[in-house]
Amino acid sequence: MKEELFISGRDIPFIDPYLNIWHWQIPVYLFLGGLAAGIMFFAGLFTIIGKEKEMETTVKWATFLVPVALVLGLFALFLDLKHQLYFWRLYTTVRLESPMSWGAWTLMFITPLSFIWVATYIKEAIPNWKWKISLVENLEVIATKYRIHMAWAMMMLAIVLGVYTGILLSAFNARPLWNTSILGPLFLVSGLSTGLATIMWMSKSHYERSVLSKIDIALIGVELFLITHLFMGFLASSAVQIEAAQLFLGGEFTASFWVFVVILGLIFPATLEILELRGYKIPVWIPAFLILLGGLAFRFIMVEAGQITRFLY
Amino acid sequence: MRYAMVVDTRKCVGCSDCVVACQTENNVPHGYCRDWIVEVVDGSYPNVEIELRSERCNHCDNSPCVRCCPTGASHIIDGGVVVVTANKCIGCGACIQSCPYDARYSHPEGYVDKCTFCHHRLEKGQHPACVEVCPTKCLYFGDLDDPNSDVSKALRNRKWKTLAPEAGTKPQIYFLT
Numbered sequence: 001m002k003e004e005l006f007i008s009g010r011d012i013p014f015i016d017p018y019l020n021i022w023h024w025q026i027p028v029y030l031f032l033g034g035l036a037a038g039i040m041f042f043a044g045l046f047t048i049i050g051k052e053k054e055m056e057t058t059v060k061w062a063t064f065l066v067p068v069a070l071v072l073g074l075f076a077l078f079l080d081l082k083h084q085l086y087f088w089r090l091y092t093t094v095r096l097e098s099p100m101s102w103g104a105w106t107l108m109f110i111t112p113l114s115f116i117w118v119a120t121y122i123k124e125a126i127p128n129w130k131w132k133i134s135l136v137e138n139l140e141v142i143a144t145k146y147r148i149h150m151a152w153a154m155m156m157l158a159i160v161l162g163v164y165t166g167i168l169l170s171a172f173n174a175r176p177l178w179n180t181s182i183l184g185p186l187f188l189v190s191g192l193s194t195g196l197a198t199i200m201w202m203s204k205s206h207y208e209r210s211v212l213s214k215i216d217i218a219l220i221g222v223e224l225f226l227i228t229h230l231f232m233g234f235l236a237s238s239a240v241q242i243e244a245a246q247l248f249l250g251g252e253f254t255a256s257f258w259v260f261v262v263i264l265g266l267i268f269p270a271t272l273e274i275l276e277l278r279g280y281k282i283p284v285w286i287p288a289f290l291i292l293l294g295g296l297a298f299r300f301i302m303v304e305a306g307q308i309t310r311f312l313y
Numbered sequence: 314m315r316y317a318m319v320v321d322t323r324k325c326v327g328c329s330d331c332v333v334a335c336q337t338e339n340n341v342p343h344g345y346c347r348d349w350i351v352e353v354v355d356g357s358y359p360n361v362e363i364e365l366r367s368e369r370c371n372h373c374d375n376s377p378c379v380r381c382c383p384t385g386a387s388h389i390i391d392g393g394v395v396v397v398t399a400n401k402c403i404g405c406g407a408c409i410q411s412c413p414y415d416a417r418y419s420h421p422e423g424y425v426d427k428c429t430f431c432h433h434r435l436e437k438g439q440h441p442a443c444v445e446v447c448p449t450k451c452l453y454f455g456d457l458d459d460p461n462s463d464v465s466k467a468l469r470n471r472k473w474k475t476l477a478p479e480a481g482t483k484p485q486i487y488f489l490t
Binding site for chain 1: 344345349377380382385386399400401402403404405407415422424477479480
């Protein structure tokens with residue numbers, strides 16, 4: 001028998017008895033960031049391959065949600081900061097070793113880009129729209145001319161943003177549940193899938209929906225593969241990571257993870273999408289809503305569970 | 314110069330004087346501490362072993378907290394001491410997540426706080442407050458690069474360990490066993 005006790009009466013807020021310094025703001029931000037990355041990636045992709053006409057919701061209308069998601073996500077991040085008045089310090093330095101610094105700078109570029117993208121389509125969305133200032137009018141003409149370049153930038157930055165939402169967690173070797181390089185791709189794929197779900201929910205075109213749902217089924221397949229890999233990696237690793245995996249294999253997060261994330265958030269909506277493609281009538285909002293809910297649950301569970309896992313010493 | 318601390322677990326009685334000395338010296342807010350005592354009980358009666366350790370920030374050579382800090386608020390100063398500049402810290406919590414020893418906490422004023430090896434005392438040629446007050450003299454402090462320092466001598470003559478070396482952080486608090 002081996003046990004460890006604190007006898008100095010150490011009971012520091014948010015640190016003891018187990019770490020709990022990141023609350024709802026972080027998973028909400030990770031969710032919105034991933035969602036925005038997903039929408040931007042596909043808007044960029046279908047612009048580059050010249051499908052603006054067929055994939056109107058993807059390229060145009062869904063992107064109107066991106067600035068909203070990013071601003072709300074950034075606001076959640078801001079709420080999480082405990083020394084808020086100093087947040088500008090993020091932008092007085094570039095720290096290549098710090099994923100959070102990468103993320104802050106990526107958001108610095110991708111957020112304005114998302115606003116500009118939306119601005120170039122606002123006249124199509126609101127026919128009577130007029131920019132009050134002629135300078136803005138001119139800028140919009142220029143931006144519209146460079147749309148294809150913006151599409152490339154958006155697609156690349158969306159990948160960085162999507163991966164970043166996972167790397168933010170995986171960079172911490174002290175939290176064994178997070179400390180796996182699979183988390184970057186996993187969060188990217190999950191973000192892309194939630195983005196697709198949002199576009200599908202908005203789209204009225206049957207053709208567009210069927211293209212998107214085929215991609216989504218493939219992405220869900222990849223996601224399930226990555227989740228399997230995640231646990232295989234943990235179980236073949238050191239004691240701390242085996243213990244981290246146990247939280248999901250019989251431990252306290254078993255039910256919530258497998259029911260809400262894997263079954264209701266991935267397998268069930270993928271099945272519905274397959275049935276829909278086979279000709280069954282299934283309201284699109286059901287799989288879309290489940291994927292979004294599963295994505296959100298996944299991030300809440302990962303952030304919560306990761307903080308419990310720690311090094312044994 | 315490489316500052317390090319050595320804790321003699323065979324001399325420590327777990328009195329918590331180091332904890333109180335630190336709280337007083339550094340105006341640590343009520344309910345928080347930069348150092349603490351860990352008691353490890355091994356085995357069961359009649360074959361019991363107890364190890365007492367005075368723990369604090371390990372001032373790691375390969376410090377994950379410095380690496381992940383997005384603003385450079387966490388940094389390393391002369392002698393390898395890991396410190397936080399309060400007015401550069403945004404309170405994002407990344408360093409707290411990154412520390413395998415849970416040695417950092419969020420100060421009620423928002424910035425992240427931790428053991429500084431009392432560098433304000435080191436500058437005056439004094440030892441950290443915890444070392445100064447230890448009634449059993451179980452804490453040693455000094456420069457590892459100096460072969461005649463207390464820490465170098467202690468590590469030469471006794472068996473020692475560091476905490477969670479598998480975390481790869483190269484901690485600079487050594488425990489004599």
